[in-house]
Amino acid sequence: MAFEGLASRLADTFKKLRGRGKLSEKDISEGLREVRLALLEADVNFKVVKEFIGNVRARCLDAEVMESLTPAQQVVKIVHQELISLLGGKTHPLDISGPPPAVIALYGLQGSGKTTAAGKLALQLKKGGRKVLLVSCDVYRPAAQKQLEVVAEMAGVSFFTLSDKVSPEVIAKKGVEKAIESACNVVILDTAGRLQIDDEMMDEAQRINQASSPRERLLVVDAMTGQEACQVAQEFDRVVDITGVILTKLDSDARGGAALSIAKVTGKPIKFASLGEKLDDFQVFHPDRMASRILGMGDVLTLIEKAEAAFDQEKAAEMEEKLRRKQFTLEDFMEQMKEVKKMGSFGDLLRMIPGFARAQVDLDVDPKELARVEAIINSMTPEERQNPDIISGSRRRRIARGSGTTVQDVNRLLKQFYQARKMLFQMSGPDKRFGRLRFF
Amino acid sequence: MSLFQKLKQGLAKTSANIRSKIQSIFQPGALTDEFLDELEAVLIQADVGVEATTALIDSLREESRGKSFERVEDLYRAMAEKVAEIFATVDAPLQVADQGPTVYAMVGVNGSGKTTTIAKLAHRYTSQNKKVILAAADTFRAAAGDQLDVWARRTGADLVRHSHGSDPGAVAFDAARAAIARKADLLLVDTAGRLHTKKNLMEELKKIIRVISREIPGAPHEVLLVIDGTTGQNGLIQARVFAEAVPITGLCITKLDGSSKGGIAVAIAGELGIPVKLVGVGEQASDLRDFDARGFAYSLFGFDDSGY
Numbered sequence: 001m002a003f004e005g006l007a008s009r010l011a012d013t014f015k016k017l018r019g020r021g022k023l024s025e026k027d028i029s030e031g032l033r034e035v036r037l038a039l040l041e042a043d044v045n046f047k048v049v050k051e052f053i054g055n056v057r058a059r060c061l062d063a064e065v066m067e068s069l070t071p072a073q074q075v076v077k078i079v080h081q082e083l084i085s086l087l088g089g090k091t092h093p094l095d096i097s098g099p100p101p102a103v104i105a106l107y108g109l110q111g112s113g114k115t116t117a118a119g120k121l122a123l124q125l126k127k128g129g130r131k132v133l134l135v136s137c138d139v140y141r142p143a144a145q146k147q148l149e150v151v152a153e154m155a156g157v158s159f160f161t162l163s164d165k166v167s168p169e170v171i172a173k174k175g176v177e178k179a180i181e182s183a184c185n186v187v188i189l190d191t192a193g194r195l196q197i198d199d200e201m202m203d204e205a206q207r208i209n210q211a212s213s214p215r216e217r218l219l220v221v222d223a224m225t226g227q228e229a230c231q232v233a234q235e236f237d238r239v240v241d242i243t244g245v246i247l248t249k250l251d252s253d254a255r256g257g258a259a260l261s262i263a264k265v266t267g268k269p270i271k272f273a274s275l276g277e278k279l280d281d282f283q284v285f286h287p288d289r290m291a292s293r294i295l296g297m298g299d300v301l302t303l304i305e306k307a308e309a310a311f312d313q314e315k316a317a318e319m320e321e322k323l324r325r326k327q328f329t330l331e332d333f334m335e336q337m338k339e340v341k342k343m344g345s346f347g348d349l350l351r352m353i354p355g356f357a358r359a360q361v362d363l364d365v366d367p368k369e370l371a372r373v374e375a376i377i378n379s380m381t382p383e384e385r386q387n388p389d390i391i392s393g394s395r396r397r398r399i400a401r402g403s404g405t406t407v408q409d410v411n412r413l414l415k416q417f418y419q420a421r422k423m424l425f426q427m428s429g430p431d432k433r434f435g436r437l438r439f440f
Numbered sequence: 441m442s443l444f445q446k447l448k449q450g451l452a453k454t455s456a457n458i459r460s461k462i463q464s465i466f467q468p469g470a471l472t473d474e475f476l477d478e479l480e481a482v483l484i485q486a487d488v489g490v491e492a493t494t495a496l497i498d499s500l501r502e503e504s505r506g507k508s509f510e511r512v513e514d515l516y517r518a519m520a521e522k523v524a525e526i527f528a529t530v531d532a533p534l535q536v537a538d539q540g541p542t543v544y545a546m547v548g549v550n551g552s553g554k555t556t557t558i559a560k561l562a563h564r565y566t567s568q569n570k571k572v573i574l575a576a577a578d579t580f581r582a583a584a585g586d587q588l589d590v591w592a593r594r595t596g597a598d599l600v601r602h603s604h605g606s607d608p609g610a611v612a613f614d615a616a617r618a619a620i621a622r623k624a625d626l627l628l629v630d631t632a633g634r635l636h637t638k639k640n641l642m643e644e645l646k647k648i649i650r651v652i653s654r655e656i657p658g659a660p661h662e663v664l665l666v667i668d669g670t671t672g673q674n675g676l677i678q679a680r681v682f683a684e685a686v687p688i689t690g691l692c693i694t695k696l697d698g699s700s701k702g703g704i705a706v707a708i709a710g711e712l713g714i715p716v717k718l719v720g721v722g723e724q725a726s727d728l729r730d731f732d733a734r735g736f737a738y739s740l741f742g743f744d745d746s747g748y
């Protein structure tokens with residue numbers, strides 16, 4: 001199973017082989033077979049895998065690995081490092097230097113997520129202080145222009161297109177002119193989805209390039225893409241000379257091996273990761289995280305970052321302080337539930353980890369449940385909220401009546417509260433590493 | 441252009457490579473490991489996946505023990521027939537209601553081709569003078585309703601839609617009522633793209649399907665999971681999770697006019713027993729085909745099934 005991750009699988013393999021002291025070359029080959037499987041299951045292209053394994057074999061045959069007490073970890077480390085370096089090593093910023101407006105063109109197959117990515121990129125650049133114009137050059141798909149128009153409005157940036165009778169390259173050109181006129185310093189061109197084997201449409205992409213001289217030509221690729229990612233990327237690169245890649249739908253549990261295939265065959269960096277349907281679910285691409293994900297070790301860092309971003313830092317600090325002083329009231333409890341609800345999709349986040357998609361993790365707070373809790377707590381006196389121990393039977397009946405709930409509901413809430421409090425006091429010990437995540 | 445012409449066109453380049461490679465290592469006689477490795481490479485590169493590929497190769501090795509092969513084509517035939525058999529065992533035609541409207545719902549991840557497939561089905565049935573209603577239950581994606589509206593007008597189907605952001609269950613409800621009241625032959629329900637990892641969206645999907653079955657007994661007659669033909673191994677997880685949430689009756693594999701071969705369908709049919717019912721081969725309303733198991737199987741190897 002994918003979610004065991006490569007690390008534990010390798011550990012198993014080597015455990016079987018050990019006991020004879022030093023590992024042999026054959027043992028390493030056994031281990032590399034597991035690596036090969038993991039990469040193929042992650043959709044890394046067959047040929048890319050072959051070459052990759054050839055390259056890491058040499059490093060794994062190093063005496064250090066073969067004599068190591070922890071060969072599995074050594075191999076994982078080597079594979080991980082090699083993956084990172086293939087994926088571009090560091091993060092790669094967008095190049096929007098030079099005389100304005102900087103033009104960014106998005107290309108890709110049908111349904112890869114270009115329009116949404118255009119909106120996300122626009123919002124990010126706008127937050128960075130740029131004045132962005134979104135231009136729709138998709139005159140084919142019904143309502144594609146309308147879709148970008150709505151997206152532009154959501155992102156709060158300008159929008160431009162012409163009738164769907166006008167050719168895409170003309171729209172691109174007029175779009176750039178429009179940007180100059182209206183003092184926009186970035187133009188993002190959304191283009192129609194096209195197959196890399198469709199010569200006519202690929203010619204059109206080239207014409208859009210010629211008409212608008214985009215400084216960035218980004219290929220938008222679905223993270224769930226399989227073996228053909230190589231062919232697709234290679235051909236787009238050949239025709240429009242891509243400057244980078246946006247990897248989309250990373251909020252799925254796909255391992256995303258296509259990223260490696262593309263990086264390998266084009267040598268172009270992956271610049272952004274798109275991970276959600278909301279316009280701000282957009283990040284700079286991190287090769288190290290992607291490497292872990294491809295190996296089935298989960299994109300845990302992204303997860304923690306997202307959780308933290310959703311979490312109100314100030315309130316969290318306040319809460320930590322309270323916990324240290326062993327204070328946790330019903331009001332705090334309600335605050336916590338609200339925070340969790342805000343993170344709401346935390347369960348969704350967790351399910352991004354390969355293998356967790358089907359896990360029965362129930363981290364989501366039911367909005368109805370939250371409403372009930374709120375009603376109950378609101379029906380309490382301030383004193384009761386601060387000091388729940390005084391809530392007697394008759395008080396419970398009063399609270400139930402006041403909040404339109406039942407005494408059972410009140411009892412359940414109090415029970416949950418006491419459990420949470422116990423758990424939190426236990427967990428707020430000296431180890432603060434997971435301080436912000438401990439509520440889950 | 442026929443499906444196979446289209447498929448062949450897309451495959452021309454790759455299949456030429458595969459063929460010459462295999463041809464060059466083929467020696468008449470028993471199956472060699474070298475040859476099986478090459479077959480394995482072909483299947484994996486078609487997105488069939490390691491597990492399904494290994495199962496297929498093992499079973500071919502078993503069956504061909506003691507047999508000798510004269511021509512390289514015989515080997516392909518043996519393998520392709522194996523793949524075709526996987527589909528044949530789960531095959532089922534599109535279901536039609538005994539009486540009242542037939543209802544098909546399209547589900548799947550974002551951008552897989554649900555709306556376009558609805559348009560293609562609408563085209564198919566309005567061309568047969570059937571009364572078709574489209575339900576725009578994707579109330580989430582920007583301009584999704586407008587996209588379906590364009591298709592409704594182009595194909596001559598009716599459209600039931602609510603405003604952006606409204607409850608998709610309510611759209612399904614109104615559309616089901618409309619289908620009965622207007623005596624429609626077919627109701628096609630478009631749904632928003634959703635990743636199978638989003639629990640709340642999967643719940644929403646369940647609700648849409650529940651509403652339909654409550655309003656029209658026996659409906660939906662098909663819940664089709666639309667999968668992009670370029671999808672890799674995640675397709676199997678998608679199918680599994682969607683099928684756990686709603687009763688998936690079949691797959692529609694889209695974008696087979698591209699260079700991908702859609703091999704993940706082999707794994708899905710083999711492991712989950714879900715048949716493929718439709719195939720998308722382009723962006724126009726007429727670019728829809730019924731699934732042909734043998735043709736599909738042979739195309740994985742770059743051949744059409746009439747070739748030999």
Ligand SMILES: Nc1nc2c(ncn2[C@@H]2O[C@H](COP(=O)(O)OP(=O)(O)O)[C@@H](O)[C@H]2O)c(=O)[nH]1
Nearest residue numbers: 110111551552553554555556695720721722723
């Ligand atoms: N080449 C090709 N493109 C397709 C096919 N089916 C859908 N598309 C395109 O894929 C994109 C997404 O399709 P759409 O129906 O909007 O996907 P949805 O989000 O699942 O509803 C659009 O650009 C369609 O034109 C197909 O069979 N072949």
Ligand SMILES: [Mg+2]
Nearest residue numbers: 554555578584
């Ligand atoms: Mg749609």
